[in-house]
Amino acid sequence: MTPLERLKASPDFVRQTEPVDIAEAEALVGHALPDDLRDLLSTCAEFRAFFGENYFWLNPVREFIEINTNADIRECYPGQLIFASSGGGEYYALNTTVAPPRYAVVPAIGGPEDAIDQGPSLNHLLERLEQDRLFDEPPE
DSSP: OOOHHHHHHHHTTTEEOSSHHHHHHHHTTSSSSHHHHHHHHHHEEEEEETTEEEEEEEEHHHHHHHHHHHHHHHHTTTTTHHHEOOSSEEEEEETTTHHHHHHHHEEESOGGOOOOEESSSSHHHHHHHHHTTTTOOOOO
16 A cells, blocks of 8 residues: 555545535646645545654645745745645645656745755655655655
8 A cells, every 4th residue: 555545544534525626726826736636635625643753734725725825935935835734844845846846845944945855756755754754865
């Protein structure tokens, strides 16, 4: 089972009960989302739990839109689409400044230059969360 499948199987995973227009969210934040993040945001209404030793607080789609259309966030974290947090000092984001986009951990205090690459997929990020390797050398 992949880390993403384990997240979806968790008792802390609250399924979306109303249809979510991900295309509208993508239009509002100005960027297409990769399939794995698109799927997670469209199926999960809430997830707040430890994933391994690290807390993972997934933002529902409405909060994803609010955060990523906020002028202050866009100024502080250009090119980073924040979709979750550690509940403390880090955000989990999609780094759209590279092609193809990659997942990253972004410190709440700092700037985009402080982002730590986590890999090309949501499974890479979740695996590193589970294994408490967020601050290790970036994956290839």
